[in-house]
Amino acid sequence: MKPTIKYAAIAILASNIAYAEGQLNIYNWSDYIAEDTIANFEAETGISVTYDVYDSNEVLEAKMMAGSSGYDLVVPTGDFLARGREAGVYADIDLARLANIGNQDRQVQGLADAQLEARNAGVVYMWGTTGIAYNVDMVRERLGDNAPTDSWDLILDPANAAKLADCGIAILDAPTDVLPNVVAYQGGAGDTTDPKLFEKAGEVLNAVRPHLRYIHSSQSINDIANGDICAAIMWSGDAFQAAYRAEEANNGHVIDYSIPSEGTNLWFDLMAIPADAKNVDNAYKFIDYMMRADVAANNVNYVWYASGNQAAKASIDPEILEHPGIYPTEESQKKLFVVPVYDARLDRVVNRVWSRFSSGG
Numbered sequence: 001m002k003p004t005i006k007y008a009a010i011a012i013l014a015s016n017i018a019y020a021e022g023q024l025n026i027y028n029w030s031d032y033i034a035e036d037t038i039a040n041f042e043a044e045t046g047i048s049v050t051y052d053v054y055d056s057n058e059v060l061e062a063k064m065m066a067g068s069s070g071y072d073l074v075v076p077t078g079d080f081l082a083r084g085r086e087a088g089v090y091a092d093i094d095l096a097r098l099a100n101i102g103n104q105d106r107q108v109q110g111l112a113d114a115q116l117e118a119r120n121a122g123v124v125y126m127w128g129t130t131g132i133a134y135n136v137d138m139v140r141e142r143l144g145d146n147a148p149t150d151s152w153d154l155i156l157d158p159a160n161a162a163k164l165a166d167c168g169i170a171i172l173d174a175p176t177d178v179l180p181n182v183v184a185y186q187g188g189a190g191d192t193t194d195p196k197l198f199e200k201a202g203e204v205l206n207a208v209r210p211h212l213r214y215i216h217s218s219q220s221i222n223d224i225a226n227g228d229i230c231a232a233i234m235w236s237g238d239a240f241q242a243a244y245r246a247e248e249a250n251n252g253h254v255i256d257y258s259i260p261s262e263g264t265n266l267w268f269d270l271m272a273i274p275a276d277a278k279n280v281d282n283a284y285k286f287i288d289y290m291m292r293a294d295v296a297a298n299n300v301n302y303v304w305y306a307s308g309n310q311a312a313k314a315s316i317d318p319e320i321l322e323h324p325g326i327y328p329t330e331e332s333q334k335k336l337f338v339v340p341v342y343d344a345r346l347d348r349v350v351n352r353v354w355s356r357f358s359s360g361g
């Protein structure tokens with residue numbers, strides 16, 4: 001008997017069955033899906049998935065604008081999807097092909113559709129806020145019991161930033177998630193399109209630049225969980241993933257997240273199909289699979305972001321559903337704004353202000 005040959009034959013047979021339905025190339029945010037989702041989808045559909053990740057809308061946008069990315073399914077934030085659509089790099093979604101579309105949270109999908117001025121641009125995967133993640137004890141040690149942990153002051157006031165510099169501050173490398181909030185911090189409207197307010201926001205950031213450890217959009221999850229940084233401008237779910245990792249590691253670090261009282265942006269990430277996607281049928285199958293209530297709930301329970309799926313709520317961990325940092329209270333909702341789609345002129349200002357800041361002020 002030659003067991004190895006027998007096993008090899010089984011393996012070949014299995015792989016033929018498993019991948020008989022072709023390929024699907026996905027490009028999604030890092031730390032944004034449950035560990036078993038892709039394997040479950042492959043096992044159930046026989047589609048072979050290549051799954052790559054990014055941590056920046058700008059990186060995704062550059063790939064989409066260049067074309068021939070090879071991706072069939074991507075997950076841009078609403079304002080970036082809108083700009084991509086203007087440039088013709090995304091296909092409309094044929095909602096009639098999605099059996100599970102009725103599971104979507106209509107209110108959330110409606111807000112995203114309003115931002116995009118379209119009903120068929122994409123399907124909201126997750127949504128969230130941009131806020132402040134902080135190490136409760138490290139911040140208290142340096143700024144006292146009345147540390148302004150519920151205000152952008154914690155990081156944007158240079159006096160506070162100077163005191164936190166030794167334990168480490170990080171800011172997202174995401175101009176359209178950070179600059180509008182600096183505008184709001186200065187008393188302006190977060191959904192402004194006035195270039196002058198962005199120039200001023202850049203000055204506020206430049207003033208705290210010397211006190212920052214780094215500007216990066218995914219490194220801070222592990223760093224704050226491990227106590228290597230103590231305060232960060234972060235996206236909601238990433239902050240809770242960090243809190244969870246610290247808890248799991250039992251390392252003594254307690255991480256919390258706040259939606260600043262001055263307000264913050266509410267964003268939506270949507271599943272979308274590039275105009276030049278090759279495996280369009282499989283992209284639809286994937287979107288529909290992700291909209292299944294059980295699949296959507298499993299993802300939320302892992303990534304701690306709010307879901308675009310209403311039907312999933314019955315199976316989402318109550319700790320997540322009831323958490324004001326994940327599903328904002330009515331009170332804090334009043335202070336939330338959606339970033340409008342910037343035109344080319346404002347986009348240039350934003351990029352200039354940001355590169356001055358990120359390259360050192």
Ligand code: N2P
Pocket residue numbers: 029030031032077235238267269
């Ligand atoms: C996931 C980050 C997604 C939020 N790590 C950005 N909109």
